[in-house]
Amino acid sequence: MICSFVTRDGSRWMPKYLTAIDGATCIGCGRCFKVCSREVMHLHGIDDAGEILGVCDGEDDNFDGDLNRMIMVVDHPGRCIGCGACARVCPKNCQTHIGADTIAA
Numbered sequence: 505m506i507c508s509f510v511t512r513d514g515s516r517w518m519p520k521y522l523t524a525i526d527g528a529t530c531i532g533c534g535r536c537f538k539v540c541s542r543e544v545m546h547l548h549g550i551d552d553a554g555e556i557l558g559v560c561d562g563e564d565d566n567f568d569g570d571l572n573r574m575i576m577v578v579d580h581p582g583r584c585i586g587c588g589a590c591a592r593v594c595p596k597n598c599q600t601h602i603g604a605d606t607i608a609a
């Protein structure tokens with residue numbers, strides 16, 4: 505497939521969209537969220553069994569004592585522009601990205 509995405513100077517550019525984050529590996533550091541301009545992912549709390557409890561801002565939100573830790577969840581994948589910034593800052597390499605050329609039109 506020929507890439508139809510280009511940068512400002514006309515160079516070819518292949519967006520790589522964030523599709524998933526491995527909750528078992530993610531440490532919830534928040535770095536990816538801070539560099540993302542598109543609100544694609546948010547921190548969620550999980551319980552001892554690894555069940556996602558909901559969006560968690562870390563302030564007085566312990567889900568009635570069930571909160572074990574926080575992980576980042578890709579809850580709005582459709583907003584991603586494939587810039588790749590989140591992959592560059594993740595210290596755990598727990599993100600999955602797919603090239604725009606692998607997505608059906």
Ligand code: SF4
Pocket residue numbers: 520521522539540541542543544545583584585586587588589590591
């Ligand atoms: S690739 Fe860019 S737009 Fe997509 S989630 Fe990562 S930082 Fe956000």
Ligand code: SF4
Pocket residue numbers: 525529530531532533534535536537575576593594595596597598599
């Ligand atoms: S940067 Fe990596 S380890 Fe940190 S919250 Fe994002 S996905 Fe998880």
